[in-house]
Amino acid sequence: MAFTNMLKNAYRDTNLNKNIGNITxxxxxxxxxxxxxxxxxxxxxxSSAISGKDSFDERMGAVQNPLFAFFEILLIAGVFFxxxxxxxxxxxxxxxxxxxxxxxxxxEMILFTAIMVITIILxxxxxxxxxxxxx
Amino acid sequence: xxxxxSNQSLVTWFLQRLSGLFLAFFLFTHINVHxxxxxxxxxxxxxxxxxxxxxxxxxxxxLLFVPFCVFHALNGIWAILADYRPSGGFSLTVKAxxxxxxxxMTVVGAMTLTNLFGAGV
Numbered sequence: 001m002a003f004t005n006m007l008k009n010a011y012r013d014t015n016l017n018k019n020i021g022n023i024t025x026x027x028x029x030x031x032x033x034x035x036x037x038x039x040x041x042x043x044x045x046x047s048s049a050i051s052g053k054d055s056f057d058e059r060m061g062a063v064q065n066p067l068f069a070f071f072e073i074l075l076i077a078g079v080f081f082x083x084x085x086x087x088x089x090x091x092x093x094x095x096x097x098x099x100x101x102x103x104x105x106x107x108e109m110i111l112f113t114a115i116m117v118i119t120i121i122l123x124x125x126x127x128x129x130x131x132x133x134x135x
Numbered sequence: 136x137x138x139x140x141s142n143q144s145l146v147t148w149f150l151q152r153l154s155g156l157f158l159a160f161f162l163f164t165h166i167n168v169h170x171x172x173x174x175x176x177x178x179x180x181x182x183x184x185x186x187x188x189x190x191x192x193x194x195x196x197x198l199l200f201v202p203f204c205v206f207h208a209l210n211g212i213w214a215i216l217a218d219y220r221p222s223g224g225f226s227l228t229v230k231a232x233x234x235x236x237x238x239x240m241t242v243v244g245a246m247t248l249t250n251l252f253g254a255g256v
Binding site: 076090119133 | 152155156158159162163166170171175176177178179180181183204205208209211212215219240243244246247250251
């Protein structure tokens with residue numbers, strides 16, 4: 001419940017004060033929490049390597065199909081939004097450029113869009129049948 | 136009356152930025168190699184072992200990557216919780232829990248990696 005309240009409050013604050021800083025703050029949090037969840041799943045899948053080759057191949061095989069190739073696009077979107085936004089706030093803070101944060105935001109959005117276009121182009125074949133053996 | 140203020144949150148704030156900037160570099164490379172440049176077939180044990188044995192630096196890279204990730208993740212969640220002014224007892228419990236989770240995840244990560252490094256370690 002605390003978690004849903006947190007998101008509700010963040011949404012309310014963003015709604016009351018609709019500016020770039022607040023919206024990116026909300027997205028930074030949401031993507032951050034999402035990436036922590038992903039990190040746990042990633043650790044679960046990869047840690048099968050501790051039990052050896054066969055269990056690793058089995059668990060890795062379960063997450064390599066066209067559906068997961070689509071999920072990967074969402075994952076990469078979360079990663080690059082969080083990354084570019086993190087770099088933006090670091091640059092603004094460390095170099096005293098807070099007044100230019102909106103300009104940096106639009107630069108961030110251009111880079112983000114470019115990366116996502118490349119990501120979709122690269123992931124597209126993986127979402128078709130035939131890319132993965134036996135699928 | 137002047138209150139004595141702890142610098143702990145300032146230090147963790149700074150470390151969050153620092154680990155974040157490292158992760159920006161790490162993740163860019165990681166996603167390129169393991170997602171974008173992977174163009175055919177399944178990624179399996181043999182593929183990963185072959186990739187990681189390509190250079191000694193992959194070992195250094197991943198053994199640093201895991202603790203940076205774990206720290207950034209847990210410290211980030213802690214920063215969100217701290218925004219809601221948790222009570223002393225709750226803070227202490229969460230911090231203790233996060234240290235246990237953090238150490239456990241780092242150890243599991245290192246064990247996973249040494250298995251994937253193949254015979255080269």
